Amino acid sequence: MTRGLRLVASEHAFGPIARWREPDVTPADITDLDQHAAYAQWVEDAGFDALFYTDFLGFDPVKQLNPRLPFDPMTLTAALIGRTEHLGFITTASTTFGAPFHLARSLASLDRLSGGRVAWNVVTSFTGERNFGLDGLPAPGQRYARAQEFLDVVDALWASYPQSAVVDDKAGGRYVDVSQVRSIDHVGEYFSVSGPLDKPGPAQRPVLVQAGSSPAGIAFAARNADVVFVAVPDLEQALDYAGRLRAEVAAAGRAPDSLLVMPGFRAFLGxxxxxxxxxxxxxxxxxxxxxxxxxxxxxxxxxxxxxxxxxxxxxxxxxxxxxxxxxxxxxxxxxxxxxxxxxxxxxxxxxxxxxxxxxxxxxxxxxTPDAVADELERWFVAGAADGFMVGYGSGIAQFVDEVMPLLAERGLWKPPTDHDLRGRLGLPERG
Ligand SMILES: Cc1cc2nc3c(=O)[nH]c(=O)nc-3n(C[C@H](O)[C@H](O)[C@H](O)COP(=O)(O)O)c2cc1C
Incomplete structure (x- = not known):
């Protein structure tokens, strides 16, 4: 149990978006950068490893009766890495819509600007197709096939311009040793990308998060992800999911503990x-x-x-x-x-x-907080969870004040000390 239980906070778990119906919160608070920064700083001080932003690429007339994140998550992440010191940010981007070249640039930029604090939640999307010139959503198998090729291209682009290529040869008039920057010449089923990237790649592969639940999704996560999020309402289903995932991880030739399973969790406390x-x-x-x-x-x-x-x-x-x-x-x-x-x-x-x-x-x-700590411990010890993605419930502040100290007392959790997200999560280096 060297790694300890890891904790990620969800975007709506506290602050003006979660509390929007309370009398002191105004619509202006929802879009106020200072409020979002205050929430991120609070999440950091509470000892979470990271803050997670979802993204769905389409207006939903029912869901959006409640306030949703009012910013594109990558743009907000860029604003907040300057307002926090060590907190990780997990930001969502789709492989079904958009182009790998764009995403490889944005994520490499966020990775370098933040010192390795930004993770990519890779999603294949289940909505938004009409915003991208499609009449219908491609079938799940096709979405995952495209996701794999998308990811392979992004990896190749990140490697195409390694940071070692920056040589700063003032006498020779070369900032970059262009011989180290190589085309990728990718021609595949979904993408043709010559490369190389025109910005230096990340120092190491950013943490990849995924939430595949279908057989194709689990296979994709097992091959590619460092962290999986999953919605599982009880221990039996969580164990079943973790068992199937770990078997696929082994089949993909990876060490079983190189991937963290983090179910979504929420507590109503009294x-x-x-x-x-x-x-x-x-x-x-x-x-x-x-x-x-x-x-x-x-x-x-x-x-x-x-x-x-x-x-x-x-x-x-x-x-x-x-x-x-x-x-x-x-x-x-x-x-x-x-x-x-x-x-x-x-x-x-x-x-x-x-x-x-x-x-x-x-x-x-x-x-009660004690019963919640008991149950989280049970999931952790049983191998159903390496940590949890904590949502709103009756208030994440209560979870921080009343449950996290119990997890610490039991030696299950301690606040992270690393700066980069891979280190905070105790994950091996990749790429
Ligand atoms: C905690 C959690 C967060 C998710 N966030 C997003 C998201 O931001 N955007 C999105 O399109 N899908 C999101 N999903 C959906 C997953 O990416 C995935 O499509 C879903 O779990 C179903 O798995 P499958 O694609 O293998 O069927 C999320 C799922 C979970 C469990």
């Missing part, structure tokens, strides 16, 4: 169970349930929940079948979790919508 339940139920307002009815359609349009009564079980005719989900081109993993919840004996629509709204398919606990 001094006793009743107080924790009250903390949770404060977040269940009628409009939250109504949004969940519509948001779930994003996962599968076979969830027909809009006209149903809240306090009755959901008829099977209003739910997708397994075959419906298998045939879907979008994200299946979350829909499968919601379907499982809906099929639990006695589950009412209210119960399912509450879970969708508050847990989003992630591991969630409504409990």
């Amino acid at each position: 001094r006793d169970d009743a107080e924790a339940r009250r903390a949770r139920s404060r977040h269940v307002t009628p409009d939250v349930l109504e949004k969940a009815r519509r948001v779930v359609l994003r996962e599968s349009d076979h969830f027909q929940l809009t006209d149903l009564e809240l306090d009755v079980p959901i008829p099977a005719s209003h739910l997708p079948t397994d075959a419906d989900l298998d045939a879907s081109v979008g994200r299946r993993s979350r829909a499968q979790i919601y379907l499982r919840w809906a099929r639990e004996p006695g589950a009412t629509l209210r119960h399912v919508l509450e879970r969708i709204a508050l847990e989003h398919g992630h591991f969630a606990l409504t409990a």
